[in-house]
Amino acid sequence: MVEARHWPMPATPRPIVMVGTGGIVRDAHLPAYRKYGFTVAGLYDTDRDRAVALAGAWGIGTVFGSLGEAAAADAVFDIAAPPGAHDAILATLPRGATVLLQKPMGLDLAMATAIRQRCRDRGLIAAVNFQLRYSPMMLALANAVAQGRLGDLVEIEVHLNLVTPWHLFPHLKNDTRVEMVSHSIHYLDAIRAIAGDPAGVFARSFGHPQSKLADTRTTAMLDYGDTLRATLSINHHHDFGRRFQDASFRVEGTRGAAMLKLGLLLDYPAGEPDELWLAERGGDWAPVPLGGGWFPDAFAGPMANLQRFAAGEDAVLATHVEDAWKTMALVEAAYASNRAPMAPIPTEGPTL
Incomplete structure (x- = not known):
């Protein structure tokens, strides 16, 4: 029998700090985390007014005044900022932090490679939110x-x-x-x-x-x-x-x-x-x-897998940055193909 299932929750869920408060956070991350029992400890956004409004709507008590203040929290970090900002945000987080990055992993393979190296250098336990596979x-x-x-x-x-x-x-x-x-x-x-x-x-x-x-x-x-x-x-x-x-x-x-x-x-x-x-x-x-x-259900999966992996409850982190890089490599190859010329159609037959 095929059983539909959700990713199992960690035995002891850790609090989450959201970095970025755009529409995907409002429509998917926060509903999923509430539904599956995760606690969102605080929000940070460069647009403070937006973060304050979202915190008020969801009853979240803390809006951080700076990225550095958010990074000092004892929490798992959910980075839902534009992909071009990911590397700089990762550089601010504590060494060894547990991090979920919104997809895509940068806008091209060069950005993805820099993000992967940043995670390696800082010893981050990091995954990318390719959540469809967790639906x-x-x-x-x-x-x-x-x-x-x-x-x-x-x-x-x-x-x-x-x-x-x-x-x-x-x-x-x-x-x-x-x-x-x-x-x-x-x-x-x-x-x-x-x-x-x-x-x-x-x-x-x-x-x-x-x-x-x-x-x-x-x-x-x-x-x-x-x-x-x-x-x-x-x-x-x-x-x-x-x-x-x-x-x-x-x-x-x-x-x-x-x-x-x-x-x-x-x-x-x-x-x-x-x-x-x-x-x-x-x-x-x-x-x-x-x-x-x-x-919102798929959005609980990457966070649950990440926290369980960090706690030793899961042996595999399905969308680890090392695996996510391979998806970005496939996308990069697709864009390379997009630039390549198609085979021309002959206008005449072969010479007899």
Whole structure:
């Protein structure tokens, strides 16, 4: 039987200090931490008024006056600042601190490498918040794959055709890289968690005439050899009503198949319920009860895994910065492919 599950909580949860108080903290981190019994000891943001307002709304008693003051707290640090600020913040934290970094791990592989080195140099126990792999639907899917319910994997397809309210993410306006490093990175990381590291990637990312962002549509294919086909088709601009909008993650094997509905992305951020359906060859499709969704439930997983790893309760930190760097390397390869020319189509046949 496939059981949907949440990551187990640490035996003795440590308090959390949030560095950054933007929309993702309000909509996902704080709801998840409250739901799963974590205590948020304080907030810090360069925009103090925003931090004070959020603290008031959530009954958090402490708003730190400086990053240094926040870093002095005896707590686990949840860094939800823009990725370009991560390295400088890490340099301020105590040596050996336990840290969760918001994804992405920098905006490119050079930033990711600097962050990884900073964590090594300061002995930080650090993970990146690639939370999709911790969602109830993905944990259940991983369980089914591990049990052999699907057999040998032959198909992984991520298909999005929907409307994303990019105005909710104003910090992306000036970025030269948007879609793959800020959105499809979730799927690339989740695919790595299920199937391991690919040997290569082909990718093309496109802008849109009605968007001022650098790129918001992506096609990608991962190289897993001759048997497993893994693809992404991502369009954030299907603004023609709900009927043909889609947010699905399909996995097929030699014995069975799985279909996931990423409900959060449909009418984001309100969303619809996530779904996971499984079918074994010759049998009917059956839904798997999930008991939660990507938002906010998945956000408890990285923090629980991090705290349990730091306490010696988990042997593996799934999104350790060393592993997260590999997801960033895959994204970097996708952007390198995006710049490479396609093979030209011959205009004439060979000379006879």
